[in-house]
Amino acid sequence: MNSLQNRANAVMAFSISAIFCLLGAIALSAFIIPTSPNGLVAVNSIKVVTGRYDKTWFDYKTRDNQFANTVMQIDADLSSLFHWNTKQLFIYAVAEYSTPTHSKNQIVLWDSIIKRKSDAVIRKKGIKNKYSVIDVNKKWTDIHANVSLHWNIVPYVGFMTYGHSQASEPYAFPLPSGIQT
Structure with missing residues (x-):
C-alpha cells in the first residue's frame, strides 16, 4: 500500500503546515499586544x-x-x-x-x-x-x-x-x- 517514502512525505508535509500555521499565529498575535511608548x-x-x-x-x-x-x-x-x-x-x-x-x-x-x-x-x-x-x-x-x-x-x-x-x-x-x- 503506502511505502515508507509516502508515509515520511505525509508526516513532513503535515509538520511543515503545522509550523507555518503556528508562525502565522505568532506574527498576528504581535499586533494585538498593547504598547504605550x-x-x-x-x-x-x-x-x-x-x-x-x-x-x-x-x-x-x-x-x-x-x-x-x-x-x-x-x-x-x-x-x-x-x-x-x-x-x-x-x-x-x-x-x-x-x-x-x-x-x-x-x-x-x-x-x-x-x-x-x-x-x-x-x-x-x-x-x-x-x-x-x-x-x-x-x-x-x-x-x-x-x-x-x-x-x-x-x-x-x-x-x-x-x-x-x-x-x-x-x-x-x-x-x-x-x-x-
Missing part, C-alpha cells in the same frame, strides 16, 4: 557652518555649502515595545522640514539599535548628530525643522512595524557666523 527629542543647540563637504564629491566642490551641527537630548521609554516576539528595536531621530523647492524633507540625525528591554529606557544628553546635515539647496536660510523619534520593531517572526513620537516644536536653523542678512 513615549519619546521626546529636544534640540539643545544648532550651529550652521560653511565649508566644503568632501574633496572627492563632485557636487560639493564649492566652499559655500552650509552644514548644520546639532546637540540633542533624548528622553524615551520604549520598553513597552519589547515583548516575546521582539528581536530588536531600531531607533532614530529625524528632522523634518519644508523648503520652497521641496515640500517634505527628512534627515536622520542619529540612530541606534536596542537589543534588550533593559536598554529601552533612554536618557541621553549632549548627543551630536551622527550624520552630515546638509540640505539639497545647500543653504539653511529660513528653515524651521520639527524633530521626532522614530522606531522600527524587528520581530523574530512576522512583519516589521514602525512608529514615531510626537514632533517637537519647530527649531530654526541660525545663519552661519559672519553672514549678514
Whole structure:
C-alpha cells in the first residue's frame, strides 16, 4: 500500500503546515499586544557652518555649502515595545522640514539599535548628530525643522512595524557666523 517514502512525505508535509500555521499565529498575535511608548527629542543647540563637504564629491566642490551641527537630548521609554516576539528595536531621530523647492524633507540625525528591554529606557544628553546635515539647496536660510523619534520593531517572526513620537516644536536653523542678512 503506502511505502515508507509516502508515509515520511505525509508526516513532513503535515509538520511543515503545522509550523507555518503556528508562525502565522505568532506574527498576528504581535499586533494585538498593547504598547504605550513615549519619546521626546529636544534640540539643545544648532550651529550652521560653511565649508566644503568632501574633496572627492563632485557636487560639493564649492566652499559655500552650509552644514548644520546639532546637540540633542533624548528622553524615551520604549520598553513597552519589547515583548516575546521582539528581536530588536531600531531607533532614530529625524528632522523634518519644508523648503520652497521641496515640500517634505527628512534627515536622520542619529540612530541606534536596542537589543534588550533593559536598554529601552533612554536618557541621553549632549548627543551630536551622527550624520552630515546638509540640505539639497545647500543653504539653511529660513528653515524651521520639527524633530521626532522614530522606531522600527524587528520581530523574530512576522512583519516589521514602525512608529514615531510626537514632533517637537519647530527649531530654526541660525545663519552661519559672519553672514549678514
